[in-house]
Amino acid sequence: xxxxxxxxxxxxxxxxxxxxxxxxxxxxxxxxxxxxxxxxxxxxxxxxxxxxxxxxxxxxxxxxxxxxxxxxxxxxxxxxxxxxxxxxxxxxxxxxxxxxxxxxxxxxxxxxxx
Amino acid sequence: xxxxxxxxxxxxxxxxxxxxxxxxxxxxxxxxxxxxxxxxxxxxxxxxxxxxxxxxxxxxxxxxxxxxxxxxxxxxxxxxxxxxxxxxxxxxxxxxxxxxxxxxxxxxx
Numbered sequence: 334x335x336x337x338x339x340x341x342x343x344x345x346x347x348x349x350x351x352x353x354x355x356x357x358x359x360x361x362x363x364x365x366x367x368x369x370x371x372x373x374x375x376x377x378x379x380x381x382x383x384x385x386x387x388x389x390x391x392x393x394x395x396x397x398x399x400x401x402x403x404x405x406x407x408x409x410x411x412x413x414x415x416x417x418x419x420x421x422x423x424x425x426x427x428x429x430x431x432x433x434x435x436x437x438x439x440x441x442x443x444x445x446x447x
Numbered sequence: 448x449x450x451x452x453x454x455x456x457x458x459x460x461x462x463x464x465x466x467x468x469x470x471x472x473x474x475x476x477x478x479x480x481x482x483x484x485x486x487x488x489x490x491x492x493x494x495x496x497x498x499x500x501x502x503x504x505x506x507x508x509x510x511x512x513x514x515x516x517x518x519x520x521x522x523x524x525x526x527x528x529x530x531x532x533x534x535x536x537x538x539x540x541x542x543x544x545x546x547x548x549x550x551x552x553x554x555x556x
Contacts, residue, residue, distance in 0.1 A: 376536075378544055433477055433538075434494070439488060
């Protein structure tokens with residue numbers, strides 16, 4: 334398997350613009366996680382899905398953030414409108430068994446909001 | 448509640464041993480350990496589950512002390528490739544998976 338795939342790898346945008354990050358989990362994995370990593374806040378879990386259904390979105394920072402998983406092989410994380418403080422590396426991870434199983438991380442998307 | 452890792456940083460010479468601790472203020476269901484190299488994604492090392500056994504990944508092992516609400520990662524005979532930031536992540540009752548701040552490990556020749 335190719336592993337977790339994320340796109341784009343780098344994104345530079347201006348404040349106020351909409352940003353969409355994409356993730357393709359490992360085939361057969363029922364859980365998908367979105368994380369954000371910054372120097373100040375470390376690695377934070379934003380939201381996770383089980384069988385395409387959002388289970389826990391309490392880590393989503395604001396209403397400007399939304400995530401969807403229309404099918405088992407695709408998820409998006411959208412920020413609208415973006416702000417400079419959203420600059421971070423966003424990781425997507427997938428696993429077979431949720432919190433009790435290995436999470437395989439994608440390479441991440443480095444987002445810079447000017 | 449974020450788990451607390453100690454130490455924050457460790458510098459070793461190749462072949463030396465190190466221990467990284469991860470403590471929680473709540474009862475732990477599971478503890479995950481990851482290693483992240485600069486500019487890369489975190490890579491899974493092992494998971495310790497409540498009531499489970501001590502785990503091992505190559506020359507790295509970990510223990511889980513439920514009473515102390517603590518997990519420890521043991522790096523034996525360190526190699527240059529062990530350098531990176533080690534994160535523990537805890538899953539406690541009623542909470543989401545939360546990562547510690549990380550321990551930066553540097554192994555020098």
